[in-house]
Amino acid sequence: xxxxxxxxxxxxxxxxxxxxxxxxxxxxxxxxxxxxxxxxxxxxxxxxxxxxxxxxxxxxxxxxxxxxxxxxxxxxxxxxxxxxxxxxxxxxxxxxxxxxxxxxxxxxxxxxxxxxxxxxxxxxxxxxxxxxxxxxxxxxxxxxxxxxxxxxxxxxxxxxxxxxxxxxxxxxxxxxxxxxxxxxxxxxxxxxxxxxxxxxxxxxxxxxxxxxxxxxxxxxxxxxxxxxxxxxxxxxxxxxxxxxxxxxxxxxxxxxxxxxxxxxxxxxxxxxxxxxxxxxxxxxxxxxxxxxxxxxxxxxxxxxxxxx
Amino acid sequence: xxxxxxxxxxxxxxxxxxxxxxxxxxxxxxxxxxxxxxxxxxxxxxxxxxxxxxxxxxxxxxxxxxxxxxxxxxxxxxxxxxxxxxxxxxxxxxxxxxxxxxxxxxxxxxxxxxxxxxxxxxxxxxxxxxxxxxxxxxxxxxxxxxxxxxxxxxxxxxxxxxxxxxxxxxxxxxxxxxxxxxxxxxxxxxxxxxxxxxxxxxxxxxxxxxxxxxxxxxxxxxxxxxxxxxxxxxxxxxxxxxxxxxxxxxxxxxxxxxxxxxxxxxxxxxxxxxxxxxxxxxxxxxxxxxxxxxxxxxxxxxxxxxxxxxxxxxxxxxxxxxxxxxxxxxxxxxxxxxxxxxxxxx
Numbered sequence: 001x002x003x004x005x006x007x008x009x010x011x012x013x014x015x016x017x018x019x020x021x022x023x024x025x026x027x028x029x030x031x032x033x034x035x036x037x038x039x040x041x042x043x044x045x046x047x048x049x050x051x052x053x054x055x056x057x058x059x060x061x062x063x064x065x066x067x068x069x070x071x072x073x074x075x076x077x078x079x080x081x082x083x084x085x086x087x088x089x090x091x092x093x094x095x096x097x098x099x100x101x102x103x104x105x106x107x108x109x110x111x112x113x114x115x116x117x118x119x120x121x122x123x124x125x126x127x128x129x130x131x132x133x134x135x136x137x138x139x140x141x142x143x144x145x146x147x148x149x150x151x152x153x154x155x156x157x158x159x160x161x162x163x164x165x166x167x168x169x170x171x172x173x174x175x176x177x178x179x180x181x182x183x184x185x186x187x188x189x190x191x192x193x194x195x196x197x198x199x200x201x202x203x204x205x206x207x208x209x210x211x212x213x214x215x216x217x218x219x220x221x222x223x224x225x226x227x228x229x230x231x232x233x234x235x236x237x238x239x240x241x242x243x244x245x246x247x248x249x250x251x252x253x254x255x256x257x258x259x260x261x262x263x264x265x266x267x268x269x270x271x272x273x274x275x276x277x278x279x280x281x282x283x284x285x286x287x288x289x290x291x292x293x294x295x296x297x298x299x300x301x302x303x304x305x306x307x308x
Numbered sequence: 309x310x311x312x313x314x315x316x317x318x319x320x321x322x323x324x325x326x327x328x329x330x331x332x333x334x335x336x337x338x339x340x341x342x343x344x345x346x347x348x349x350x351x352x353x354x355x356x357x358x359x360x361x362x363x364x365x366x367x368x369x370x371x372x373x374x375x376x377x378x379x380x381x382x383x384x385x386x387x388x389x390x391x392x393x394x395x396x397x398x399x400x401x402x403x404x405x406x407x408x409x410x411x412x413x414x415x416x417x418x419x420x421x422x423x424x425x426x427x428x429x430x431x432x433x434x435x436x437x438x439x440x441x442x443x444x445x446x447x448x449x450x451x452x453x454x455x456x457x458x459x460x461x462x463x464x465x466x467x468x469x470x471x472x473x474x475x476x477x478x479x480x481x482x483x484x485x486x487x488x489x490x491x492x493x494x495x496x497x498x499x500x501x502x503x504x505x506x507x508x509x510x511x512x513x514x515x516x517x518x519x520x521x522x523x524x525x526x527x528x529x530x531x532x533x534x535x536x537x538x539x540x541x542x543x544x545x546x547x548x549x550x551x552x553x554x555x556x557x558x559x560x561x562x563x564x565x566x567x568x569x570x571x572x573x574x575x576x577x578x579x580x581x582x583x584x585x586x587x588x589x590x591x592x593x594x595x596x597x598x599x600x601x602x603x604x605x606x607x608x609x610x611x612x613x614x615x616x617x618x619x620x621x622x623x624x625x626x627x628x629x630x631x632x633x634x635x636x637x638x639x640x641x642x643x644x645x646x647x648x649x650x651x652x653x654x
Contacts, residue, residue: 134372198415205366205409206429206480207402209394216428220419 008061016050036300045292048285056104065095067102068254078272090261090275091268100282103256108286110172110257111238117176118237119183119230126187127214127222131195141188147181153243160249168251171244175237186229190222197221224301231294235287242283258283312341313520314365314384314405314488320377321357321364325600332599334360334374336544339626342488347514347521349535349552351528351567355596357544358524359410362490365389365522366401384488403433406481410493412473416465422449422476423461429483448479453509471502475509482513489514490522495530507534528571532556540564543597543607546626550637560629560639562612566592606642614649618642 020043027033036042055062065071070093071085081088087096129140156174160166166174194200195218203217238258244250245259246266253260258279265276321335335357342348352358363369364376367389382389384405392400406429409415417425426448427441436444442461449457452475465473474494481489491510495503511534514521523535531538531552538555540548540563548561559565569590594611597603603610609619619642627644630637643650 198409198411199417201368202407202409202415202477202480203417203428204368205401205407207398207400207432208428209398212432216420217417221417223419 002064005062005064008058009055012051012054012058012062015054016047019050020047032300036296039292039296039299041292042296045289045296048289049293052104052108052282052286052289055101056108059101059105063095063098063101065098067099067256068094069098070094078268078275080272081274087278088272088274090265091272092264096261096265096275096278099256099261100258100279103258103261103279104282106168106251106255106257107238107241107259107283110168110175110241110251111234113172114175114179114237114241115230115234117173118179118233119226120180121176122180122183123187123219123226125180126184126189127191127219129184130188130191131210131214131218137188140184144181144184147178148185150178152178153240156244157247157249160244165252166249168255171241171250175240179233179237179240183226183229183233186225187219187222190225191218194218194221228294228298228301231290231297235290235294238283238287238290310343313344314342314382314522316340316361316365317381317383319361319364319380319382321360321369321374321380322377323374323599324372326373330600333544333602334599335364336602338541338544338546340539340546340549342520342522344487345514345518345520346536347511347523347534349531349538350522350524350541351526351531351538352541353526353567353596355599356541357599358526358541359492361541362407362492362522362524365490366405366407367392367397368407399433402429402481402486403484404486405488405490406484406486407490407492408474408477408481408494410496412470412477412497415477416473418465421462421464422468426461426476426479426483429480433484444483445479448483449476451482451513452476452479454479470498471505474498474502474506478506478509478513482517482519485517486519488520488522490524492524493526494523496525496527503530510534528567540567543602544599545607545640547608547641548637548639549626550629550639554631554637558631558637560637560644561608561641562614562643563592563608564639566590566611606640608641614643614651616649 023046024037024043027036071089073093076085076089076093077091079085079089085095085097087100090096090099125140125144129137156178159174191214200213200217203213208217241250241257242259242262245257246263248260248263251257251260253264261279262276265272265274265279269276317339319335319338320333323332323334325332338357338361340348350358350361360369360374365382367376369376376390380390384400389397389400416422423442423445426445427436427438430436430441430444431438446457446461449460454460454472454475460468465476468476474497478494494510495506498506507530510521510523523531525531535552537551538549539546540555540561542563548555548559548564555564556568559568570592572589592611597607597610604623605621606612606615606619606624609615612619622642624640624642624644626638626640628634628637629639629644
């Protein structure tokens with residue numbers, strides 16, 4: 001790891017601090033923003049997220065090696081952390097830190113994109129069911145019941161097992177398509193109460209069609225709980241991806257994801273604990289940060305706390 | 309007489325109650341006309357079906373549990389609203405017939421600026437560009453008398469007072485210059501001074517834009533000052549209908565009589581003020597019956613001071629009680645045929 005990598009890494013930390021400072025400044029203008037930062041773990045959580053996102057974006061700068069580069073397969077396997085390989089090397093003589101940095105792209109990316117898919121579908125289904133009620137509601141919610149009753153990881157294993165290698169976009173879709181059930185329940189509940197509000201009746205009296213009423217009057221008012229559940233959900237998706245990758249069913253090697261890094265490292269856990277421990281730590285840190293930020297968002301966006 | 313703008317005939321809007329304990333006949337055979345440019349007041353106490361009537365005209369009744377019974381007829385400019393396709397119906401809502409609601413505090417969407425919300429109807433119906441719609445919103449704010457419209461257009465509802473929000477609601481309703489404005493208790497949530505301002509504004513706008521107004525209220529004072537004709541509703545039915553002056557001078561139905569007697573007055577001793585000036589305000593005894601079980605016969609008979617056997621047995625139709633032109637004043641009361649029975653003062 002050369003001096004420029006260290007500078008870049010320091011830069012990532014500074015950038016993350018700056019993000020926290022800027023967000024804090026912006027947020028202090030509103031009551032809910034101040035509530036967000038009153039949560040003790042909100043700022044550290046935001047810092048951790050901003051840091052890993054910066055590292056993911058700047059991976060070529062902070063990582064000294066290519067993620068799949070085998071530095072010296074004869075002499076450099078399972079090396080302990082040193083100035084040259086800060087987090088050591090894995091059983092295939094790859095730099096753990098470099099893989100961790102590039103792996104952030106895949107793990108965070110899958111988490112965010114799969115959640116986006118899930119929230120989009122869950123939001124659309126929940127809004128449709130809640131707004132139109134009647135048979136549409138009944139049919140969609142029975143479908144959701146089926147989805148919630150399905151053991152997700154086994155269902156995914158079945159699908160994944162049909163192919164020997166699975167492309168990352170397919171994995172994203174798969175996780176997203178099996179993860180929207182709870183979101184749709186949540187959105188439906190919000191929509192059921194919002195559709196009875198006076199401003200929705202007023203919009204209908206103005207001649208707005210169902211699409212316009214849902215898109216402009218109902219969903220924007222349901223944004224807060226959806227955002228909170230998405231923030232909390234990304235952590236779950238990342239854990240799921242890690243679990244699948246660990247089982248060898250997720251992101252295919254040699255592309256680095258934090259899950260398959262653990263899978264690569266764990267057979268040598270006794271002699272070279274670093275190659276499985278550090279990606280494990282990264283997952284834990286990010287998921288904890290997401291939960292902290294999600295909790296703080298929930299507190300901040302809950303209108304019942306407006307008086308505080 | 310000009311052709312009516314809106315013709316409502318035998319409107320029946322029923323609700324199936326949750327427990328299945330019966331059908332609430334909220335509006336039960338209501339008929340009236342609104343003529344172009346006039347103000348029609350619809351008066352009655354809570355639960356008499358005023359709001360359900362107005363929602364039925366725009367077909368905004370939540371279905372289920374509510375439904376408009378077959379046989380009902382709502383004609384607007386010669387078209388039956390009850391048989392319009394959803395798309396045609398949306399072209400009428402907000403464009404030809406607009407509505408303002410009772411609660412200005414909750415009838416505006418909290419997440420959009422008032423300008424966006426005023427512009428919405430113009431975008432929906434007239435397909436204006438965003439910039440043109442914004443200019444339109446500023447004009448409308450000016451029209452309804454909001455100061456600094458250029459600045460106010462970007463404000464959110466929570467930054468405005470109740471009176472201003474009601475002005476915004478009126479601006480929203482009038483963007484497309486509707487031919488009929490339904491105002492459902494537009495001033496109930498406002499204090500008296502603001503109430504007077506809003507009513508004045510409505511009157512001014514009505515004169516400027518030449519629209520008809522259906523003013524729904526429980527406040528006879530509001531009706532007296534603004535309406536040309538009044539329809540009095542009780543228990544889901546029209547019980548009396550007359551020009552405002554005539555209704556106040558010669559109420560026929562005992563319910564109307566009771567309502568007028570129940571208005572507190574500073575200038576003259578009301579019917580119920582006993583001598584000595586320490587009299588009590590008149591009230592109509594009893595309560596509005598449940599909409600699931602209207603009384604047999606005349607629906608007002610349990611509360612009526614004049615009721616006799618016929619009232620208990622036979623439901624009166626709307627009878628002509630006009631003193632001038634036939635049909636201008638009607639009342640659903642047997643007293644029209646047997647006026648000598650009006651003996652006791654209520």
